[in-house]
Amino acid sequence: SQQGEEDPQALSIQEGENATMNCSYKTSINNLQWYRQNSGRGLVHLILIRSNEREKHSGRLRVTLDTSKKSSSLLITASRAADTASYFCATALTGANSKLTFGKGITLSVRP
């Protein structure tokens, strides 16, 4: 079953613009992670935010988490053509041996 649902499904922007992607989930989590996947490749971990954190930064990435709304957003600032990829949010539920559950992903296209 899908725990995380990303929105929008697809996003097309011009190089230099900011990209905002959203993720909503249904049950309480231990943490939420964002991954990137280039076409035909494996996933690359971008950032992890714990349930007691509200915002994290990593380079051009900014992630927020609102546990009251059960939602997260990923902001990529000053996008580049190389940011073109699929982005997935993954949630880890509370409890021992929790696994990651991935959403269906967002396809981001950055036009040069």
Add this chain to the structure above:
Amino acid sequence: EAEVAQSPRYKITEKSQAVAFWCDPISGHATLYWYRQILGQGPELLVQFQDESVVDDSQLPKDRFSAERLKGVDSTLKIQPAELGDSAMYLCASSFGTGSGTQYFGPGTRLTVL
């Protein structure tokens, strides 16, 4: 930088044949995962190992899929017999700790069943 290795990268087989995929995790990572990713979807966990023990195989179709990690290092995922619906990307990942932490993915094996 250490990486998760997978082979083969691509596999084309006919239905009813047996296929096997191999994964070598990052050295020192106790937890290993096999995921299946259908085109346009997110990865779905098939099996999770902690060292050589299976922690979660609730989504593994056990009538045709098997996975092993005999010495707690590398792992093999087998499908026998393959069906048309098995066409997908098979991803291996590893992590230092338990399943809720950061996972490191290999490049995947693209399986096509004809």
